[in-house]
Amino acid sequence: MVTRRALTTETKYRLLLQIANRIRDTLDLDRILGHLLEAVRSAVGYDAAGIFVRYEDLIPAAHRRPAAIIAGVARQGFDLNRPQGDPMLNLGLGIVGDVIRTGEPAIVADVRLDSRYVAGRAGTRSEIVVPIICDGRAIGAVNLESDQLKAYDEGDIEILRFFADAAAIVIQRAVLHRRLLDQRRLDDQLQLAQEVQAGLLPAGPPAVPGYTLAGRCIPTFEIGGDCFDYIPLPDGRLAVVVADVSGKGIPAALVMASFRALVRARALTDPEPNALAEFANRELPRHHARATFVTAIYGILDPVTGTFRYVNCGHNPPLLVRADGTVAELFTGDLPLGAFGDVAYHADATQLGEGDVLAIYTDGVVENSDDEFGDFGTERLVDVLLRHRDRLPHAIVESVVAETRQFHGISTYPDDFTLMVIRRERSQSRA
Secondary structure: OOOEOOOOHHHHHHHHHHHHHHHHHOOOHHHHHHHHHHHHHOOEOOOEEEEEEEHHHHOOHHHOOOOOOEEEEEEEOOOOOOOOOOHHHHHOOHHHHHHHHHOOOEEEOOHHHOOOOOOOOOOOOEEEEEEEEEOOEEEEEEEEEEOOOOOOOHHHHHHHHHHHHHHHHHHHHHHHHHHHHHHHHHHHHHHHHHHHHHHHOOOOOOOEOOEEEEEEEEOOOOOOOEEEEEEEOOOOOEEEEEEEEOOOHHHHHHHHHHHHHHHHHHHOOOOOHHHHHHHHHHHHHHHOOOOOOEEEEEEEEOOOOOEEEEEEEOOOOOEEEOOOOOEEEOOOOEOOEOOOOOOOOOOEEEEOOOOOEEEEEOHHHOOOOOOOOOOOHHHHHHHHHHHOOOOOHHHHHHHHHHHHHHHHOOOOOOOOEEEEEEEEOOOHHHO
């Protein structure tokens, strides 16, 4: 026998208070909506009942079953061992699916005469379904079924709307809570990734007699695709690398971690620039299936002679600022790594004299486009290097950071920013 009771203002207040108390005590959506179905029974009787929600409004895409359209969040009186191929849940069929699609309630006096009906239990003869509305659209439905014919009427729709509104509040709260938890997990993972990536960057420059060095990497997001590194070689020379992966964020950071590992491992066995570049060009596609490339400057500094032998793999030309104020761009270069099959890379060399400054940088230093001011540009970078060339490399790097930020009026960069500065100091006898 279906029982119903009009929802007076006092009854609604009592039910809202009861629902609020249960929401306060738990964040378990299944339990809360189960309590809600029990409360429904006090106003409208049923032999089976369910609250159903569209998967896309309830479950993040990463956690969804591929075929599912509707989730049965709370159910009473149904067969819990229904087959996996449920046409209502998997395909969005049935009266419930129709109500969710249209946003209109439905009363079915005899389900056997309704072509939409999908059997959920053998004894059902009549059914009522009311949509759960959030932000003006149906995200789910409250469904009641009875073993009697013509068990429900229009008055029951108004009563069920009250419970559907309560369900909407509960669902929105649960989804928001889940998103906050997911965001917190993502933030924790990004923080860990940031710490790991920061650990891959040099803690400080190595001690090289007669030289001072400094580097700075500022990613656009928490982690990025730029890097720089110092690799002391067994024979006393120093290998350095500045590189930029196409793209930004986590994908670029993963490629950069692989690239750095390849360079470090190879540099200790065969450090010569052209051989190392050809090795990295072959190996990168084997580690990453996506179409990704890396631009890089890799070079070896001989501290005794001041020779810097390098290879440019599609990267911005390094700038050599001489002690006398002249500036040379090291234009020799070849294609980026990992994108064009077999490439023959050609090394070149330059000489650092006393007081000379070598600046190696990624395009994020000079190509921070702005509609009003344009790029900072190579000319402005040269100007900063010239004005500060007599300072220590750390101070030169910080001057470039300060002036690029001041130029654009920004504290972050639209592209990853990386700059390495190598300065050959003057001998004591000439200082």
